[in-house]
Amino acid sequence: MRLQWAFAILLSGLVAGCSSTGTTYQPADERGAYGYTETELGSDRYRVTFTGNSRTDKETVNDYAMLRAAELTLQNGYNWFHLVNRDTESKSRSSTSISGINDFGGGTAVYQRCGLLSCQTVVSQSPSRFSGGIASSTTRTNYQASLEIKMGKDPMPDDAEAYNAQELASTLRRWMGKAAK
Structure with missing residues (x-):
């Protein structure tokens, strides 16, 4: 399990490094x-x-x-x-992401699920409600x-x-x- 986490951190660092340079x-x-x-x-x-x-x-x-x-x-x-x-x-262009949502019962949850190359916005209707979460906005x-x-x-x-x-x-x-x- 630790090896998988180390690999994921290394790969995300490489992807971030590639996108951090100007044209x-x-x-x-x-x-x-x-x-x-x-x-x-x-x-x-x-x-x-x-x-x-x-x-x-x-x-x-x-x-x-x-x-x-x-x-x-x-x-x-x-x-x-x-x-x-x-x-x-x-x-x-601006983008907003919400992360760290905890599910506690009742309502609608909106969050982003991000992989190495892209993010997907997920909206779920459930009898549970959510709390917490951090929203961040980025303008490029x-x-x-x-x-x-x-x-x-x-x-x-x-x-x-x-x-x-x-x-x-x-x-x-x-x-x-x-x-x-």
Whole structure:
């Protein structure tokens, strides 16, 4: 029995550890999934989107979108890009769980039964009533940054929304290296 408990605790720790990290800088498997996507809007225009999970803060999501814009600019043979449009959306979802209900006779009991990968809400009608229980509520927020860029070659315009792609990519990669340590 102790071995089963030790295994369950170890496995739950591993699952929790996997879900505790932010989205890494990577291409998304599909549109709307975590990571970056890009859509060509013209020969020198793109929409770049980065979607983070609930552990990826807004600033990191914006930085990853900018890094992808810089990389895309360089890959297409351009030196700089101009931000035509920038938008950051947030999506929040809340969940409530109730645990630790003791059954003492008479009423309806509502509780969550959780396994390793999911939870199930259970409502039971019985001649018994319940007492006790702890309710907890969690709100998770995901951010998505979307940029529309126009790429160009020298000379770069003297504009606050124009970025040297090589310098920006280098700066953001250096920052990401320090943040990972």
